[in-house]
Amino acid sequence: MATVVISLLGIVLDQKGRGANRWDKWRPNVAVCMHPELHIDRFEMILHPKYMRMGQKVAEDIKEISPNTAVNIHKVSWEDPWDFEQVYGALHDFASSYSFDRENDEYYIHITTGTHVAQICLYLLTEAHYFPGKLLQTSPSPSIGAKGQYHVIDLDLSKYDQIAQRFRNEQLVGEQLLKSGISTRNIQFNRLINQLEQVAIRSTAPILLTGPTGAGKSQLARQIFALKKQRGQVKGEFVAINCATLHGDNAMSTLFGHKKGAFTGALQSRLGLLKTAHDGLLFLDEIGELGLDEQAMLLKSIEEKTFYPMGSDQPIHSNFQLIAGTNQNLQQAVLEGRFREDLLARINLWSYDLPGLRDRIEDLEPNLEYELQQFAKQHGSLVTFNSAAKNLFLNFALSPVALWKANFRDLNACVLRMATLAPGGRITESVVEEEILRLNKAWQSPTPLADKQGIALEQFLSKEAIANIDLFDQQQLLYVINACLNAKSLAEAGRKLFNVSRTQKKTPNDSHRLRTYLGKYDLSFEQVHSLNASSAPV
Template sequence: MYRYKYKYINLDMTKGIVVIGLLGTTLDAGKSPARWNRWRPTISLFQQEDMLIGRLELLYDRRHTNLAKHLVDDIALVSPETEVSLVQHNIADPWDFEEVYGALQDFALGYEFDPAAEDYLIHITTGSHVAQICLYLLTESRYLPGRLLQTSPPTKKDPGPGSTSIIDLDLSKYDNLAQRFETERDNATSYLKGGVETRNKAFNAMIERIEQVAIRSDAPVLLLGPTGAGKSHLAQRIYDLKKARHIVEGKFVSINCATIKGEQAMSVLFGHRRGFAGAATERRGLLREADKGVLFLDEIDELGMDEQAVMLDAIEHGRFYVQGSDREAQSNFQLIAGANTDLSAAVREGRFRADLFARLNLWMFQLPGLAERREDIEPNLEAELNKLMNRGESKIAFAADARRKYVKFAIDPSSPWSGNFRDLSASATRMATLSPRGRITAGIVDEEIARLKSQWSAGEQNDDFRLVVEVLGEAHASDLDRFDLVQLAEVIRTCRSVASLAAAGKELFAKSRRRRKSVNDSDRVKKYLAKFGLSWGDIAE
């Protein structure tokens, strides 16, 4: 006896059931009596006890007219109540996606559906895989206003007419799937953020964009941001994400362009042949190392003009000349470029090619410094401590008052966090190291705050101080008030950027000059310098 494996859900008994399906040219075939012992998908539809099919729309190709007619006769034997309408549906190549989709869509557009009176089931077991995909697409897009019906052959455990099941495309049923996609995406963005739950809206939105770009594009990406904002870290993570999704198979190759200035740069990047400029061995170069992978060029604004030209060619065509060779080499890599400064300034100053900049500018992301997303300092601090904890064994935690103190200081607008992540991670490391039994106390926080403050104010003074030391010597410079130090440094900088004392005066007193208050600017500069015992000649580098 047959055991019915019928899993039909939500059958509306008040409507007539209409099945739309394709003739299965192999599985539905058969003329000998043995055919009744074989599973035939279309026939199996009519062997399901609780489903009475009012009508079958059987789509067939004219080459299989005889088979279609036989099948109609067989259906009449098992289900005399069913009306079968044969729909000629000619397809030259059942594996041609465009043709099959077009033909099925034409059928759907031409068919007079009456969903109020009829319940349509789209049988997807028969037909080529291409046809099945097309039926799925047309059903999902509601060109076919029905539900997908799948039949499956009997199994050893369940002999009989096989089973049928409805694949309901009701969107609510997608929830699980959608949830999975959502989780995947959250995983990806959280991954790019280094697993830290950041709270800054703009930053989160940017990371989401970067995630989309990382997954869908192999065009160049430009990461801008102050030092320590996490450009290198993010570049690595983008690569890791692509690798995990099987989008890249090559390596992550990373170089800071400031370290390859001069004669070496060409060879380092593009390689050279043996014998080139006396080289004993061939050099592959980083571009070829990064083939099928990702090349991260940090501080790309430090790249020389010649290298920029070759690089542009390489990213546009995937081709470039190896030094000393007249054959082109190939490499397909995604370029991620990093820079601390706005590249457009470098373009204006003629230090950076406008066309290369335009290429890089397609996906430009400006990473904010920590000071611009203070709400993220606390979760990142927490993450840093966790990292330290995982490295060593001991537990590290703030005492409650200590934590409040540190966070208050950290989010205060007067804390510049000029080294960004570098500052934060160093600060966390110091506090953890100095904490007995992993407990960070208020005392330790006080000490750390003082340390950061002096570090930051030294940083601010640093450039000015160094400059003044250069011309006045350490002893004299140390003796100056901060007021004078800052002013003198600015005067020195200006003098060095122009050709003459007069030009320096023009620049420094530009405003009062316009008001015609000052008659002799160079004299004013001269007198100012004289206060420190300096003359124009002393300033030169």
């Protein structure tokens, strides 16, 4: 592996001595290259632009005493070298833009030069794995002259718990925002988002977000608010409530407020969430759980921008925009008398159905990267997969066996667990294997060989044959069988099952691939349909 040193230019120590006299002085960045046992292939020197000339002279001296060392100069700016926020931010930006090659390079972060603030920042960024290397500390030594001495410090945090905790409390995680956008690949979802962005900017009408639990309705509502806030279209707050938590007087009071003495226990007046959301955005998640009385008052509030708190005869004005979320079929709820038809008509002007994770499985990998970025932002520690572990996880996550029942919530929890258990900030194969077992166990139904429609593997294979198939393969086969049962032809089932890989082939061979897979278990598309029909109850 190539040895790479990353170091700040020392504007005091590195310019000691003039002319030939300089070779008698200890200069940290030159001295570190004088040790033959520490063969340095590349030296990355970070400096402020106004010290460029000094940096070039130091680089020339490094080349003179270590001809095989390539020196690269990087300009990094801050106004005040003693301002922690400025220095941390600048060094963080450098680390984020630098192309680290952990497979082929070994990195040493030289923390001898620069202000004390800069040295602390380099330590923190190395501890958090933004600089993926070991610390290199150099110092003068009268007995060996200009060469001085060096010490390599491996930041194994288990050895430095107290120090790590002290620094961790000071980390400015929130100051350095990571990329918040996700590069989604699903064409249908991207079209949905493109239109929704236009609607959010141009309209103040209610928006209805539907989709399964965990599909991202709450997060999308917050993104809409952030977009409107950025464009100066809202001055108020983002107010959110899950309507499933609202019952009885508490529902009315929470949403519309109440006057003191309006009911037993109302010792003080309350504004309510609709008033709190004045000039802002109100997100009512699971709106299908709202009672009919609350629905009637909400409709009036949307249409007239006024409402009456409980126990009051004075109307309250609130100019809020409503975003509603639900995982229910509200049309069916209207037919069953559980939801007002006029309210549905009012909130259904802009309606967007968010697909679950399995329906946009090609977006799993970018969402995986996003979750890792969020972990780094929240915990101040960069966590990554090694290449083998990432391949192992993606092979499982993209397979039919991965059910993702709670959609993106499952993915979020999955990444949080793996990142927390990652040794040294690297998710390994053993961490992934443990997580796969955990997910499979969590997704098992009470009858693991039958799906929610009651289709069981025993309908298609003998007990003896099933006993010789791994549980992993049993679940995969059951998924394939269900795809066949829900398709009119072998080709249609193949297109669904191979929806991603087929796009990478010049000539898709979905039918052949599916026929070959079923043949492994002595099954065919026609047999699956006939066996299922023969086992159906009369």
